[in-house]
Amino acid sequence: MEEKKADTYSPSGVLENYLRSLESETVSSKESTSELEAHQISKPALSGRTSPFLNFQTATNNFSHENLIGKGGYAEVYKGCLRHGQLVAIKRLTRGRPEERTGDFLSELGIMAHLNHPNTVKLIGYGVEGGMHLVLELSPYGSLASLLQSKKKKLEWSFRYKVAVGQLKGYYDFVPQICDFGLAKWLPEEWTHHTVSKFEGTFGYLAPEFLMHGIVDEKTDVFSFGVLLLELITGRRALDYSQQSLVMWAKPLLKKHKIRELVDPSLAEDYNSLQMNLVVLTASLCIQQSAIRRPQMRQVALLLKGNHGSLELVKGCRMSSSWKRYYEEILNTEEHKQMVLKV
Numbered sequence: 001m002e003e004k005k006a007d008t009y010s011p012s013g014v015l016e017n018y019l020r021s022l023e024s025e026t027v028s029s030k031e032s033t034s035e036l037e038a039h040q041i042s043k044p045a046l047s048g049r050t051s052p053f054l055n056f057q058t059a060t061n062n063f064s065h066e067n068l069i070g071k072g073g074y075a076e077v078y079k080g081c082l083r084h085g086q087l088v089a090i091k092r093l094t095r096g097r098p099e100e101r102t103g104d105f106l107s108e109l110g111i112m113a114h115l116n117h118p119n120t121v122k123l124i125g126y127g128v129e130g131g132m133h134l135v136l137e138l139s140p141y142g143s144l145a146s147l148l149q150s151k152k153k154k155l156e157w158s159f160r161y162k163v164a165v166g167q168l169k170g171y172y173d174f175v176p177q178i179c180d181f182g183l184a185k186w187l188p189e190e191w192t193h194h195t196v197s198k199f200e201g202t203f204g205y206l207a208p209e210f211l212m213h214g215i216v217d218e219k220t221d222v223f224s225f226g227v228l229l230l231e232l233i234t235g236r237r238a239l240d241y242s243q244q245s246l247v248m249w250a251k252p253l254l255k256k257h258k259i260r261e262l263v264d265p266s267l268a269e270d271y272n273s274l275q276m277n278l279v280v281l282t283a284s285l286c287i288q289q290s291a292i293r294r295p296q297m298r299q300v301a302l303l304l305k306g307n308h309g310s311l312e313l314v315k316g317c318r319m320s321s322s323w324k325r326y327y328e329e330i331l332n333t334e335e336h337k338q339m340v341l342k343v
Contacts, residue, residue, distance in 0.1 A: 053130035056080070056090055063092070070143075074104070079138060087140065088124055093132040105132035144228075148235055154264075157271035160232040164279055165304045204238030204245055209291050219291035222300065226286025229279055235264030247287050254284045278306045 059080030070077035125135035207223035282303040
């Protein structure tokens with residue numbers, strides 16, 4: 001009897017029980033009239049995806065340093081190649097005590113197993129032998145950060161803009177994907193926010209209210225997305241090697257409308273000025289100190305495309321009168337009207 005109990009509380013036993021509960025779930029518990037939510041949330045199909053540790057070792061050349069493509073306080077990520085030639089990213093959890101890693105692993109596995117969306121990376125497999133591992137799709141183009149920081153070839157503005165609006169079909173068949181759900185949480189629909197007691201996340205992307213009070217809500221994500229937009233505009237890291245914040249560097253330039261000084265020098269002036277202005281506007285609204293002043297994500301989508309109600313949205317935003325006049329002029333231009341017709 002004691003032996004059975006020990007198995008139940010071993011990593012493999014905990015995983016087995018958890019997977020059994022996941023497999024028994026139905027989509028009815030997450031029914032929604034929203035087309036987007038219906039597309040994002042699916043019944044988990046995890047049976048047959050587990051892999052032995054030996055497969056992970058073989059795929060990554062025994063987790064060699066040459067195959068290490070990402071590292072943080074939470075996990076290490078290695079590039080791997082499966083026996084049939086598929087490139088994968090193998091994420092190995094490294095943080096905390098065994099029971100903490102088990103909890104983190106099950107949390108991320110549970111979220112990824114339910115997601116089915118073109119902008120989220122697909123879960124290929126998992127395993128608990130020799131540690132907690134997740135096997136994910138690996139893009140042959142690398143991460144956005146690696147593309148932005150590449151010294152071999154500049155990332156064209158047309159590509160960056162399409163990344164910003166999430167429309168990259170037909171551009172090398174490349175679709176931007178979220179690949180890290182290590183700190184993600186499911187929140188009940190009726191909840192407006194969540195408060196965390198333990199600080200987690202990547203400096204440079206974190207909103208002030210999270211750093212000061214541990215508050216997490218939609219506007220926290222909006223701030224982080226604003227930082228991503230700044231990275232696309234400037235080609236800089238969210239936090240550079242000297243630990244300077246991109247937000248703190250950019251805000252004085254945004255305040256003075258010095259857009260040319262913001263733009264990545266590698267672009268020179270090879271970009272669509274209207275698109276650039278729209279992305280700069282959106283970024284400036286997303287990174288506002290006050291969460292209540294930031295737009296909602298659906299409003300962010302309108303602003304980036306410059307269509308249907310974006311002018312009214314700008315008029316209603318709490319921003320300096322000079323900024324507001326500047327962007328009202330932009331959104332009233334003939335160039336903008338032509339862009340709206342194309343979207």
